[in-house]
Amino acid sequence: MKLNSSLVWLRRDLRVFDHVALNQALQNSARVYCVFVYDTTILDSLPRRDRRVDFIHASIAEVSAELQQLGGHLIVKHADAAAAIPALAAELGVDAVFCNHDYEPQAIARDAAVERALRADGRQFFSYKDQVIFEKSEVLSQTGGVFSVFTPYKNAWLKKLDADPSVLAPYHIEPHAARLAPPPANAPALPTLDELGFEPSNLAELKIPTGMSGAAQLFEDFLPRIAGYKDARDYPAVKGPSYLSMHFRFGTLSVRHLVRTVVDLMARGAGGEGVPVWLAELIWREFYAMILYHNPHVVGGAYKPAYDAIQWETGPEADELYAAWCEGRTGYPLVDAAMAQLNQTGYMHNRLRMVTACFLIKDLGIDWRRGEDYFALHLNDFDLASNNGGWQWASSSGCDAQPYFRIFNPVTQSEKFDSKGKFIRRYLPQLKDLTDKEIHAPWLAPRMLPLDYPEPLVMHDEARKRTLERYAVVKKTD
Template sequence: MKLKSSLVWLRRDLRAFDHVALHQALQHSERVYCVFIYDSTILSVLPRIDRRVDFIHASIAEVDAELRQLGGYLITRHADPLQAIPQLAAELGVDAVFCNHDYEPQAIARDEAVQLALQADGRQFYSYKDQVIFEKSEVLSQTGGVFSVFTPYKNAWLKKLAADPTVLAPYHIEPHAARLAPPPATATPLPTLAELGFEPSNLASLQIPTGMSGAASLFEQFLPRIAQYKDARDFPAVKGPSYLSLHFRFGTLSVRHVVRTIVDLMERGAGGEGAAIWLAELIWREFYAMILYHHPYVVGGSFKPAYDAIEWEQGAQAEELFAAWCAGRTGYPLVDAAMAQLNQTGYMHNRLRMVTACFLIKDLGIDWRWGEAYFALHLNDFDLASNNGGWQWASSSGCDAQPYFRIFNPITQSEKFDASGKFIRRYLPQLKSLSDKEIHAPWLVPRMLRPDYPEPIVMHDEARKRTLERYAVVKKTD
């Protein structure tokens, strides 16, 4: 393949290094342009203040700066990519458009439509694997089937990686950078947030690192403490996680570089159990991406269809319970502190995602799809595959989900994972005067000690009984 010129379309890969589509375009083209489309069909339905748009905006500026150092530049458009990509390809007169795969159903449909439009105009469309190590049907069972249980998938994933470690090889940009199209004198500056129709969020005040440099910094900070990850990851008041999920979501770091680094640590006997546990978390990410690709019906439906027969709470009372959960006013401190963290920062600790999801579904009897949609709107790192997989895990309707009868007790979860109440006090300062024991069940102390904190909206033991009855319809299928 030898092309005169091509266009690289950045989407979930906001970096200018170890980038498969950019590498391939540079290898096969005499001249390469790069573009990012601020997708108007997505942005138009978001609130005017959105931390994710802020993150993308800052990350795009860094990509443009890096490309300019290499001799190129980044074109940006605020439009529907269905029209914008074919139109820009025609304006530039390129022979082909290069991009990296996206596995979400709407993205797949979008890419198919763009490909057809380009081909109708005599141009080619090339897409590559970049955001995962193994995709689609690359990891199958011994009988050639698609996995629906994580552990055998993980084992097969690790076996495949051991058999072919070249999948972690980097895709270098610098050797071919001379082929990047230089910025023209008439190049327009990157759009401001205001020009995109948005206002600044609290992203900067939260000191959330953005772009390629932010991802690199977080990864470097995480490596010295990865050995403690196994134990530290479950405690929200402890700096245990990597905090890289947002960067994986938007591709500001290379998953190949990350996995290569972790595998190297493990081969040298470094990183302890934490390194293997964290690698397993990355494999969960690919497991859910694979599930979404092969079973797109999970968008809106249960992976186990029998679970769609469950009768969830409905009507005004359900709406009130859901509103209290969203606002962090359930009367259960760990749940409420977690929701406050989400609402104020766009981040929620992974342990708390499980606790809050289980509480909504199995204490309040609310359809998991309500919670999934709320997280989709508020999580900085929202990823359809992982968010859907996580919520279906909590509701017991997903692949390899927790059994329906395993119901987190929000009090014991609080006592176990925030024993001193440090996390709770950070987000619920109205409870700071309570003792370490009292803070997990404040309704047991006199009202005067917690004047601005609500009573529990349900009692857990009673809710648990109702949940077991609710799930009786699917008991034989679990």
């Protein structure tokens, strides 16, 4: 395949290294243009202050600078991508558009529309695997079926990687950089946030590292801590996670590089128990992407259809309960501190995502889809597959071997994973004077001090009984 010119369309892959589509375009084209589209079909529904837009904006600036150093140029558009890409391809007169796969249903439909428009105009469309190690139907059961439970999927994933480690090979850009189209003499400046219709968020104040350099910085910081990841990851007051999830979401890092690094650590007997546990978390990400690809009905519906028969709480009272959960006014400190963390920073610790989701669903009886939507709007690292998978895990309606009666107790979770109340005190300073024992259930503390803190919305033991009754409709399916 030899093309005169091509256009590389960046989406969830905001980097200029180990980039499959860019590598393939450069190897097969005499001249290569690059473009990123601020897609109005996505951005127009977002609040005017959105950390994700800030993150993308900063990351795009770094991509642009990196391409310039290599002799290239980044074209930036603010438009409906489905229309803008074919139009730009025609304007530039390219032979083909190259991009990397996106597995979300809306993205698949968008890409199909773009491909149709390009082919109708006599141009080609090429898409590649880049954001995962194994995709779609690459990891199947011995009978050729799609996995529905994580552990056997993980085992098959690891076995496939062991059989073919070449999937981790990097896709080099520099050897072919001379084929990058140079910037035109009148190249416009990158659009400002204001020109895109947005205002700065508190991303800079939170000191969240952005772009390729930010991803590299976080990974280098995590590697010396990875040995302790197995235990540290569960404690929100401890610096345990990698904090790379936002970078996974926007592709400022190479998943091949990360997996290659940890596989090398394991091969050398380095990194301790934390390495395989962290690798398993990366595999969870691919598992949920595979589930979404094969089961698009999970967008808006239960993975296990029988669970759609559950009757959730509705009406004004349910709306008040939901609002209290969103605003961190449930009366359960760990839940409220976690929601405060989300609302203030756009991040929530993974253990707390499970705790807060379970509380909304199984203590308050609220439809899991309402919580999923709230997280989708507020999480910096929102990823449809992972967010949906996590919420369906919490609601027991997803692909999980645990039955419906798994119901987290928010107090015991608090006592176990924030025993000293350090995380709670950070986000709920009004509880700072309670003892380490009292802080997990303030309503049981002696009322010697006035507390600016609500009573519990529900009592967990009573809510648990209601949940078991609510789930009786699907009891036989489990």
